[in-house]
Amino acid sequence: MFHQLYQFYEKYQEKSITKRRFGYQLLVSLLEQHRQHALFDIQTIGCSTEQRNIYLIKIGKGKTKVLLWSQMHGDEATATMALMDICNFFATTADEFTELRNHILATCTLYIVPMLNPDGAEAWSRYTALGIDMNRDALALQTPEGRLLKSLVMDLQPAFGFNLHDQGRRYSAGNTGNLATVSFLATAYNEAQDINPVRHRAMQLIVQLNRLLQAYIPDAVGKWPADFEPRAFGDNIQKWGTSLVLIESGGYKNDPEKQYIRQLNFIAILKALASIATGEYQKEDIQPYDSIPVNSKVIYDLIIRNLRIAPDCTVDLAINRDETSVPQSDTFRETSSIEEIGDMSVFFGTDEIDATGLHLADGQTLRLGMPANLDLYNAEGLQYRIVNGVATRMAI
């Protein structure tokens, strides 16, 4: 069923969103369209510091309440895109998924807050307009956005919560060369990381979601360590009695705008909702949760191995590319940097070059932190040209 949904994803994909920096106004216009549809009850639940409305979409009439929110960190938009796709999915009628849709909406009531931090989204910043990391504000409650989230949880007392984020795109699934394209966590509710029935249910759901995603991203699902963070929302919401699943969108090769990861979010979230509706998750043993590899940091964007940089000195180079937003636009540019020079044998590159027998262009020297613009030669001439951390094999 979900593999079919994966195949038909394009039908539900919100076509007006093609990039992560799609902005608040586009979200508002999409919600205005959905408001016309009887299925959706869309309300303004409050305002951000800079007086942008924060919206709550209510769908369904079931007794199990499920709260989903995205983009509490303003520059983490992947799940917001997927939530808009999911709204399209529920707004669709009379297709092969009608039964699934009806069952979810008869059993559950979904409460969706897309873009909880609209000021951060507009500034493409993790933080709220006050410069506060909202995910460290669950106790102090000094941000209006954080206060809104807490009061929603208190008022609704949802059975399940989905805390939707993006993580750095270079995390690996364990100490491997596989990017952690999606990572999960059933957040701890205490220092001892005890497993009570509330957290147990979150783990059961994650076991199912991991199994589903393995079909598309084998060995590329990670898990965050469960260290208790007393100030974070996920940890507190688990403590307050909502089974809380953290989903983090990471990196996937050649998917800079995370459109494939968006699709994975789409099916994973719908799978979770279907499982909550049927109660299917209840039969899962939580042992497989333990075997999901913990996120690690052993991947660079590009590793050049075995490059001779001086007589009697052969090294590996580790290079990363980081994005900077282009002001007044929905795009970004990448700036490369040489991060390490030396033995990188315990690390992996998303791209790798074996430069055995190659050397730098005459007179070219390396410094840590410098942009990766390099020419690699052998006796036959130029073999690789690396421009801003992107390598091209030259024709011989």
Ligand SMILES: [Zn+2]
């Ligand atoms: Zn985040």
